[in-house]
């Protein structure tokens with residue numbers, strides 16, 4: 001049945017982007033997904049909000065839940081200071097295989113550790129496997145019904161510290177009502193909604209930024 005959507009996205013990157021140039025990889029994916037076929041990347045509009053939060057936090061340790069094709073992985077990793085690492089977790093091995101190639105094409109493979117597997121199993125292993133004390137920044141962009149359990153898991157594993165920033169995609173579309181209730185009602189979080197649009201569409205979506213107060 002031919003190529004998968006992630007494979008078609010990789011081809012568009014190889015055809016239209018310049019090796020080692022993350023901006024051109026981002027532009028190639030956005031152009032393809034806006035003009036050829038929609039895909040669930042955070043996209044250019046919400047991507048600017050992601051960029052501004054990552055730049056503000058300037059994390060030494062960052063975690064991404066949900067890699068997909070590596071679009072937001074490239075957006076985040078390109079902004080990290082030398083010597084800092086982004087760990088990205090992906091459950092789907094086919095997505096992971098494409099993401100590795102897109103991250104490498106952007107020349108960011110030395111800043112990214114892509115781990116395949118379920119986030120619920122991998123999060124408790126972060127300290128021992130990757131020598132992580134805590135995460136300065138977490139981007140939640142995986143399955144919406146994992147946002148609350150994985151946030152609780154990060155807390156329980158001592159992976160959040162006073163000031164850790166959580167940024168969650170899709171809090172309106174497809175929507176994560178339980179997660180919004182959790183971070184907006186819990187006094188240990190200071191939460192703020194950044195209104196935007198679902199990637200490549202005019203449908204409302206947004207990002208929720210939540211600072212863990214410890």
Ligand SMILES: Oc1cc(-c2ccc(F)cc2)cc2nccnc12
Pocket residue numbers: 040041042066141142143144169170173174198199
């Ligand atoms: O950004 C996203 C958008 C959508 C999505 C799918 C279908 C629609 F109709 C609307 C939105 C799903 C996602 N799943 C995981 C991570 N991110 C996602």
Ligand SMILES: [Mg+2]
Pocket residue numbers: 040041042141169170
């Ligand atoms: Mg998303």
